[in-house]
Structure formats: C-alpha cells, structure tokens
Amino acid sequence: MAVTTGQQTADLREPPSWRRSKNRIATVLMITAFVLVIIPLGFVLYTVIAKGISIISWQFLTASIPPNVLPASIGGMGPAVVGTLEITALATVLAVPLGVLGAVYLNEYGGNKLLAKIIGFMSDVMTGVPSIVMGLFIFSIWVLHFGYSGLAGALALGCLMLPIVIRSTYEMLRLVPDPLREASYALGASKARVTVTVVLPTALGGIVSGALLAIARAAGETAPLLFTILTVTTVNRNVFSGANTSLPSQIFANASSPYVGAQARGWGAALTLIAIAFILMVIARLVTARFSRHLR
Amino acid sequence: MSAVTKADPAGPAGSARPLSERRPLGDISFQALALAAGLLVLVILVLIAISTSQQASSWFSTEGVKIFSSTWNPSANQFGALPFIYGTAVTAIIALVIAVPVSVAIALLLTEVVPYRWSRPIVYVIDLLAVIPSVVWGLWGILVFAPWIQHIYASVSSGVNGIPVLDSLFGGPTSGASFFTAGIILAFMITPIVTSLSREVIATVPAIDKEGAYALGATRWEMIRGAVWPHSQAGVVGAVLLGLGRAMGETIAVALVIGSSATITSHLLAPGYNMPAVIANEFGEASGLFRAALIGMGVLLFAFTIIINVIARAVVERSGRRKRGA
C-alpha cells in the first residue's frame, strides 16, 4: 500500500518476490538440515531401544558372556558391565583430579605466561588426538612391559579424559568472580587456600558436571581399550591385572558376528551403554542447574 | 602451614608480632602440583610421539619411502600404507561434504532464526547426537543401515552406468559396507562439534553489523550473507578443520562399516579401508613388521591430526572467537 507524503510516495510494499523466496528457501534449507540430523538420531535410538529392550533384564546385566553362537535368551553381559564400571571408575580417579589441577594452574597461576598459553593451547589440541592413538600409546609404553590389564585401559581412557576435564574446569574457574578471591586474600589466605576454600567450592557444580560428561564419553570408547585390555569374555574383578572386557569392547566383537544371538546381546549392551551415558548427561545438567545458580 | 593456631588478637599498641613468615609449605607444594598437572599435557604428547615412533621404527626403516606404496599384502610382507591414507582422505572428505553445510545451516538456524526459547531443545538434540558412542553407530551401521542402503547403492550404480564422471564415482561394484557408508556415518558423528563451534563463532558477530544490514531493508538471508558470513568465515573454516581432524581419527564406527578392503578405487560405493579401521581390525593378530606397520600408521595419524588441530585452533583464535564466560 503506497503512502503519499507530499511530493514523494513511499513504497511500503514487501520486497520483490524473488528476494522473499530466496529468504524463504534459505530458512527451509536450514530447517531441513536440522531434520536431516534428527532422522538418523531418531532411527538409531529407536533401533537400539527396540532391539535392546527385549533382552535387557537383571539376568542380562549380571550373567556371564556365553559363546556367540548361543541364542539371546542365554547369558548376558555381566562381565562387560563390571569391566566398564571398574575401568571407567579408575580412569576417572586418574584423570579428574589431574585435570582439575591442570585447569587451576592455567587459570589461577598461569596468567599470561607463555608456558600457560602453550599448555592451554596444546591441551585443546590434545582433545583432537584420535582415541586409537591413545590406545597405541599405552600399548607401547605400558602393555609391552606390564601386560594387558584394566589399569592399562584406564590409563588410555584417562589420557582421553584429561584435556576434556581441563577445558571444562577452566571455563568454570573463569566464571568465579574476582571479588570473591579478593575477599579471601584480604582475610590473609594464601593463594592455595583461596583456590581450595573459595574458588573450587564456588565452581564445584560446573566442575562436576563437566567431569560427568567426560566420564560419559570415556565409558563409550572402544578404540583405547582394543590394545590395552585384550577383550576377554570372563569377568575380572581385579582391575589392576589381567585382561578385561567392557561394554563397548563386547559390542564391537559382537557386531561382526554372524550369529543372531551374539547380535542381540550386542543390542542389549548398546542399550545399556546409551542408558549409562544418558543418565550421566541428565545428572550433569541437574548439577549445573542446581549448583551454579550463584555464578550468574 | 604456619604456626598460628588461633586468631591473632590485635593486642595493645606496639605489639609487633613479626610480619615475616616463610611462605607456607602447603602453598608452594600446591602450586608445584598444579604446574605438574599442566605440564603433564605436554609430557603425554611428547611421549606419544616418541613411544609410538619407536615401536614403528622397524617399519619406517625397512620400508623407507615404500611406506607410501600402494601394495598392502601382509602375507607377502608388503606394507604400503597408501590405500589407507587414501581411504582416510576419501571418507573424511565425504563426511565433510555432507556434514559442513548441514552443521553450518543448523548453527545459523540456532543463532539467527530460532527464538531463544526454542533453541534449548534443538541444542539438546545435537548433544544427544554427540553422546551416542562410536561403537553404537558402528553396530547400527553394519546391522541396520548398510543392508538398507545397499539397495539404494545398487540402483544408483546401475543408474549411472555409462555416464562419465558419475560412473567412476558411483558406479561399479557396490556394498553396504563401503567408503560412502563410512562417510555418511562419520558425517553424523562430526556434526555436533562442527555445529557447536560454528555457533560460537557466529555468535561473536557484533549486533551492530546485523542491525546495519536490517536497517538497509535486508531480508534475514541477505543479512546473513552480508553481515554474518564475512565475519565468521575464518572461524567456520576452523570449525571445519576440527571436524576434519575428528573424521580422520574416528575408528570404531568406520572399522565396522567401511568394508575392510584395502584397495584404491574411485568407486565410492565399493568397500574400502582407512588407517584407523585397519589398525583396529588387524592389530589383534599382527606381530613383528606387520604390527610395526600398523603402529606406524598410528604415528602418521597422530601427526596429521596434531597438525590439523593446531591449524584449526589457531584459525579459530585468530578469528577473534569471543571466550565463553564472564
């Protein structure tokens, strides 16, 4: 509708249709992209749940692993569950404290020093190192001397987790406002005390949630375990010596098996793994929401 | 710590407990511990390089330049890595070609189109995609996806029969487990990281520039092309490089769906192999020179991904990525 203002006529119509259609096409393409991503995600989750749910049971989670040829109703993934829990736990104990300390160095002590910048940069670069390389590394430096064990697997997973924990903890420490540190200094605290009694407790929620996400990632990794735990099917409660197994290792082994029973057990293990990762993710979000309110 | 055991009373005028105290031992050791933890990163990286190269040294020295030959025949003691390097490149490129437009589109969707309230669920979906373990992608890939897409491949292959370029790419023998399938699965897997990093980069575009475009009467798409894109180009390149690094190193899913055939062929729908996949699949039985060759490819993989990641991070930092947080 044209509006007349004295001499000129302001043209308030919509822009020409070809510009509008371009805009619309672009928007449609963007939405399509998102849909393109939802489809496989939904497909995978649906398949895992559909195929896995029928086999999941308490027996499945605790029974021993039968030979591949046996049908799905027999046995379960017990040793793999135990293996995943103990190896991941050990990796967490190794990687999380070191990762938090590393982030403390970067944010509280490193400042603008060149060394800190290099460490921060290389830590990020390290997150891009393929997990299989971590496995080969621990194989070369540990397994060849000390043999296969859950510990070796935990070392490899720990190397994977370390830079992730450093980065997420660092971001949390940066959010702690400086006036809190100042108040602590003014009361006569040393830098270590300031960090341990004020900074870390304040950032704790975020640190924990970041660590949970790193744990979820580690629990699902297969490649670092390939050359470090020597996948077996018997349960090994001693994580420090002897070959071991884990859920992802078993899934990998079963995926290439032609036997339906083994494949079914693979789906069950996959569902278990996804459930673990999902639960950790949800807890991480809850922790963030609950404990980081005061950082806003 | 110091010898003070209770609050120090002010005391009468002139009471001067000496102000000099040695720096508490706990303070010094904490700092040392933190520094050691930080240095651990560098130490591990160096150790990786050294220990794996050492294990692979027999392959490097025996084969010399021939490590890049195209003949891979373990039983004949021939360990040329070219088929796997080729496969790594091909699958990574396929993955990028699919994932980059999709990821950037989603990143734009989240930053420019969708109101904040709706962006949270979308981000959740992307995070969910990231949380699916590689081995589950592989399981689904080989047991469900590959058999299904095999039929599509077969039709495509017969359809392009005779057409010049398309035939060499998409013709010939097809298999559910192939370069292309691996590429597709890789695309799914690298989308979250490319999306999230692109999002960060695009979010640093100053609002003033965007408003300037709108004030000139631009449609949203025109604003994106004119104001957002020039600013975030470099950063998105960095995000793409990170995706590339990820695609090159992804092992388990690829190992299951790539077809395990060490051939150099232009037929993307045919089975193939790549570096991480062969290491994963063959390591168990390998020994001696064979094993050295596999570890050697691990060394190459390490070197490639480090270089790509260094370049990627440098590019992203240079493009002025605004740091998250306060």
Place this chain on the structure above:
Amino acid sequence: MEEPEQYAVANRQMTEQAVSQEAQSQPQVPSEPGTSVFDTRNVSIYYGGFRAVTDVSLSIHEHEITAFIGPSGCGKTTVLRTLNRMNDLVVGARVEGDVHYRGASLYAKDVSPIAVRRRIGMVFQKPNPFPKSIYDNVAYGPRINGERNKGRLNEIVERSLRQAALWDEVKDRLNKSALGLSGGQQQRLCIARTLAVEPDVVLMDEPCSALDPIATGAIEDLMQEIKSTYTIVIVTHNMQQATRVSDRTAFFSVLINEKSDTRTGVLVEYDRTAKIFQDPNDSRTRAYVTGRMG
C-alpha cells in the same frame, strides 16, 4: 561558581616539573601524641611505567577513623590498598618509598603479605560474601587461621556478628546462604567477617557506595562503635560522611601531566577533619570541600 574555576585552572597548570616541586612542599603533618599505626614517607605507586600516585607522606593514628577523600582517579583507593598489600595482586604494580606499620617496614623483602592481611583487614565497595552460609562466611577467617574448636568458633561468629550489628537479624538463620541477605546486610556480614579475625586495622573502600541511606547510617554507627578497638581508614567520595565519622581527613587530588596526557594522584592536605572542612590551608582543598557543600 568562581571557586571550582580556580580549582580547575590550578590543576591544569600543573606540569610534570611542578609535580616534583609540589612533592617537596608537601605539608608536614605535625606529629601528635597518640601512637601512629601507619607511617608513609614519600610513597609513590606505579603500574608498570605509569605513576598512579606520587609522593604520599602521612601517618594514620591508632583508634581513629581517618578518611581519604578526593575526586575520581586521585588514587585514594590505590593508597588504601597499599596499606594491606592488596596491590600485590595487580600485575606490574610497584611501590616506592617507605610504608611502616607499627615501626616495621611493610614492604621489606621478608614480609609475608598473608601475615600482613591477617592484621590489616579490608571491606570492599561492593559486598562480596562467599557463596556459603552466613556462619561459614564469618567463620572463614578464623578457620584458615587454624581455629577448629566448634565452641570457640560459635563464640567468634556471634561476637563478630554482634559487633557488626547483624546478630539479631540473622541469628536464627546462620546456616542459610549469605547470598539471600539484602545489600546492606551483606555488607555488614563482610564487616563481621573481617572483624572475626580480630585485626588491628580495618580498611574500608567506599563501603557504603552501593547501599541505601538507612544501611549507610547503620554502618556509620558501627564504625563509631568499633573505633575504640580498631583503627579505621575509610575511602569515601561522600564528604558529609567524612565529616560525620572521621577524626582526620586526607584530601587527594589529581595532577594532569600534560606531556604524557596522564593523571597522577597526589596528597594535597591532611589534618584533623574539622580543620579540613572549616579552614583548610590549601586553596585546592577549599575549592573541593566548599564546591560540593554549597
């Protein structure tokens, strides 16, 4: 209208050379009976190569409230933070000259800043309670000094909160988060936290500037009450507050260095508060205090 003009002109005429001349003709504060807690002599403070404050010489006396006043950027907070070595936390900060605390040099090589800060406490402009409970905030200082006994900690917490005139308001919710308190309450909590370690001196950096008049009044009353136990130095840009609470006042001003286009803080006059506000010696002081008070 004329006085501020004079003041502005006088300032603009200060050049770098005049800075050192001025420094030599600093008014000497007559030493009076009453122990001096701080003695500063020719103190200049640098951030990197930039001189932020030049040549400050004054003495802070025991059990008095001393106010630092002056326009923005005159360095009063910088000087305050020098007294408990908080400037150490700023990269590149450097102090020249002598700062003595009860006869001992504060910046000697073997002096521990931690020991310094346990005896010289500080309250900040914006309340900064820890995201912990009220109790844990106040108990923080004693705890890091080694106090573990629950009974004694309870005593200390109650005593400090009473001194800060906050006890009655919070005694039933000591375990609740400190962040749930109002701004004025949070600031009194920060004061209680500082008093809990029983320092010798309490430094206050514009403690009321983020608070409403009622909360401000509460804190000013508090200062008068604790004066007999502590020595207080307060930075304030509110001159009425200075006249209300302080015994002595130091007026700082800004020198504009035309050559480098920077500003350096300088101590103009330091005397009993009554003298500063009613009959100051220096024309710049007169211009400042009368200009605002109308």
